[in-house]
Amino acid sequence: MHTLPLAGIRKRKVLLKPLISVPVRVWLACLLAALAACSPTQTSVAPLGQASFAQYQAETRQWLEKHRHFQGLDKAAELDWNMPQEWRPAGVPSKGVLLVHGLGDSPWSFCDLGPELARQGFLVRSVLLPGHGTQPADLMHPSLADWRRVVREQATILARNVAQVYLGGFSTGANLVVDYALDNQEIAGLLLFSPAFKSDSAYDWVTPWIAWARPWLRIPDASRPQQTPVRYLNTPTNGFAQFYRSSAAVRSTLARKTYDKPALLVTVRHDSVLDVRHTLETFTNRFTHPASRLVWYGSLPEGTSVPPRVLVRSDYLPERRISQFSHMCMLFSPQNPLYGEQGGLRLCWNGQDEDGLRQCMEGAQVWYSAWGYREPGKIHARLTFNPYFDWQAEVMAQVLKAAEEDAMQGGNAARGALSVSR
Numbered sequence: 051m052h053t054l055p056l057a058g059i060r061k062r063k064v065l066l067k068p069l070i071s072v073p074v075r076v077w078l079a080c081l082l083a084a085l086a087a088c089s090p091t092q093t094s095v096a097p098l099g100q101a102s103f104a105q106y107q108a109e110t111r112q113w114l115e116k117h118r119h120f121q122g123l124d125k126a127a128e129l130d131w132n133m134p135q136e137w138r139p140a141g142v143p144s145k146g147v148l149l150v151h152g153l154g155d156s157p158w159s160f161c162d163l164g165p166e167l168a169r170q171g172f173l174v175r176s177v178l179l180p181g182h183g184t185q186p187a188d189l190m191h192p193s194l195a196d197w198r199r200v201v202r203e204q205a206t207i208l209a210r211n212v213a214q215v216y217l218g219g220f221s222t223g224a225n226l227v228v229d230y231a232l233d234n235q236e237i238a239g240l241l242l243f244s245p246a247f248k249s250d251s252a253y254d255w256v257t258p259w260i261a262w263a264r265p266w267l268r269i270p271d272a273s274r275p276q277q278t279p280v281r282y283l284n285t286p287t288n289g290f291a292q293f294y295r296s297s298a299a300v301r302s303t304l305a306r307k308t309y310d311k312p313a314l315l316v317t318v319r320h321d322s323v324l325d326v327r328h329t330l331e332t333f334t335n336r337f338t339h340p341a342s343r344l345v346w347y348g349s350l351p352e353g354t355s356v357p358p359r360v361l362v363r364s365d366y367l368p369e370r371r372i373s374q375f376s377h378m379c380m381l382f383s384p385q386n387p388l389y390g391e392q393g394g395l396r397l398c399w400n401g402q403d404e405d406g407l408r409q410c411m412e413g414a415q416v417w418y419s420a421w422g423y424r425e426p427g428k429i430h431a432r433l434t435f436n437p438y439f440d441w442q443a444e445v446m447a448q449v450l451k452a453a454e455e456d457a458m459q460g461g462n463a464a465r466g467a468l469s470v471s472r
Contacts, residue, residue, distance in 0.1 A: 095180035095192045098199055103175055103207055107134050110178055119185035121279045128279050131158040132183035134204075135176045137165050143173035145454065146212035147241070148205050151176065152221030153293045154282035155378075156183050159220050162383040166443050170450065173212055177204050179223070181289065186282045189289035190265060194296055201226050205234070214238045214457050216450065220381060221246045221323070225296040231311075232303050239453030240313040241446060244321060244377050246297055247304070248328040255298075258291040274399065280388065283399060304336045312341040312453035314446050318375040319348025319365060322421040327351050333360070341452035343445055347375040347438070361445065363438055376420040376433040380442065389434035397432035406430070 096113040100106040111133055120128055135157050147167050151159040157176035167174045177200050181192035201217075209215050217227035218241035225246055231237040257267075265286055270276050276284045315337065317329045333344040334357055348365035356362055365375035370391070388395040398410035401422035406429045410416050417425070418433035436442060 095188075095196055096178065096183075098180070098196070098203060100203070101207075103134070103136065103204065103211075106177075106204065106207075107136070110134055110183075114183055117184040117188065119277070121277060131161075131280050132156045132178065134178050135160070135164060135174075137168035137174040139168045139171045139173060141171075143171065143212050145171065145214040145216065145238075146173035146175065146208045147216045147218055148201070148208050148227075149174065149176040149241075150201055150217070150219040150223030150226050151179065151182070152219075152223050152244070152246070152378075153289055154182070154186075154189075154285045155220065156280050158280040159378075159381050160218075162386055162439065163218070163381060166446075170447050172216070172450075173208070175204065175208060177201065182282070186270070186276050186284050186286060189282070190261075190286045191288070192292065194292045194299070197222075197226055197292065197296070198229070201230050205230060205237070209236065214454065216241065216453065218242070220244060221377065222293045222296055225293075225300045228309070229296070229300050229303060232307050232309060237311070238457040239311050239450060240309070241450075242313060242315045243380055244317055244324065245315055245329060246293065246324055247300055247332055248297055248325040249294070250321075250323065250325045254290065254294045257287055257294050261287040261291045278395060278397075280395070304332060308336050308338045310338050312339045312449050312456060313337050314343055314345070314449040316345040316380045316442065317347070318377065318380070318420070319346065319350070320374040320420045320423070321377045323377050330354075330357070330360070339452075339456075341449060341456070343449055345380075345442060345445060347380070363441075367437060370437060371415075371417040372433060372437070373417050373419040373425060373428070373430060374423055374433070375436075376418075379433040380436045380439075382435045383439045384435045384437060386435055391435060393434070395434075397434055400430055400432045402430060 097109050100109060111129060114129055114132055118128065118132065122128065149160045149164065151157055157178055160176050164174045164176065179192070179200060180196040181189040205215060205217065215237055216239045217231055217237055219225070219227040220243040224242040224244070227240060228242065228245065231240055265288070266284070267287055267290065268284055270284055274283070276282065315329065315333050317324070317326050319326060330344065330346070330351070340359070342359055344360045346360055346362045350356065350362060366373060382389045384391045386393055396410065398407055400419070402410065402424065410429050410431050414429055416431040417428045419430040421432060423430055
C-alpha cells in the first residue's frame, strides 16, 4: 500500500471531523449509497479463470504487454518484475506457498522472500492482483471480488501440485489470504507482512461511497511521478475503497473466528498506514496457535510489556542511518539490487520538504524512515530494506516447520514445540 493518498485523508481530519456527527454520517451514507447506485461499473481487468499457473502467467504477460505504461527502456525487465512468478525448490515439492502483494504494489514485492522460501523446500508462486502492473488509473476498475477470485483460483491450482498449501500476503494481500484461510481449513499456515487489518485513518469508510465522484484523492499531475518500474506511487480512490472493504471483511471474520494454525505476522511500530496497536491486539487474541509469532520492529506501545510469542527488534539503527522502519521494508534484503542499501531505486517521495526532496533526488546522503518522518538536519528517504532480513527468515522457517509438523500429525504435535531466540 502506498502511503501518500491515505496521508491525504489524515490531513482532512480537521475539516471532516466537525461535519461528520452521527446523524450527518447516517444521512451522508444514505445519500451516497443512492448516488453510487447510479454510477457505472467497469470490468476492464486482466483475464482470470485459467486452468493452470502456466496459462495464468502467459495470459497475464500478454495483458501487461498490451496495457502497461512502461517506465524505462528495458521493457522485458519491467514485464518480469510485474509478472506472477514461480520459484521452485530442489527436487519434487510437497508443499507450496502462494504470495499476494499489497495495494499499488506488484509481484516484485516477493523477489527476495520467494527464493528464500524455495530454499526452504517450498514451491512458491505469486499473483498479480487485477488493476496492478499496468498504470495507476487501471485501479479504478477492479472490485474486491476480483482480488478474492485470483487468490481462490491460484490457491486451488497450487493445491493440485502440492500436498500442503500455505498463503502469504503483504498489507492488503495479507487481508485477502487471511480471509481465504479462515474459510478453507486445508490451508496449513500463514505468512503476513504488515497485515492491513485496520487503517490508521478514521475516514477510510468514506472511500467506497465517494470513488465514483472523486476518482482520485490526489489528482495526478506532471509535478510528481505516478509509478516506478515496480509499483504505483498514486492510487485511485477505488483502490482504497477495495482495501477498506478487505480490511472490514477480515475484521468481521476475525471477530467471529480465531486462526488456530501457525502464522507469522510482521509489523513495524511507525507504520504510516496502519493501526499497529490493533495488529498487536489481533495477534494476541485471534491468532491462537502457540507456534505463531509476531515480529515487531520498534518500541512497543507505551505501557505494554512484551507479550508471549512476540519478538521485538529495535527500528532505530543510527549506524545504518535508519531512524525508523517503514510499512514495506520487511520484505527486502539489504542486498536487493533495487531497494537494498546500495540499490538503484531510491524512494525520495517520502513526505519531506521541497529542499529535502531535491537533495535526495540529486543523490545526497540520506537517512531512512517511514513516510512523513522529519528531523532537523536530516533528509529521509523511504526505508526499503530490512537489516534483520536473515534473522526474520530464520523465524519464518521455524514457524513454517511447526505448521508442517502440525499438518502432518493432525494439528496438535507442533503446539508448544517452537523455540525462537528472543
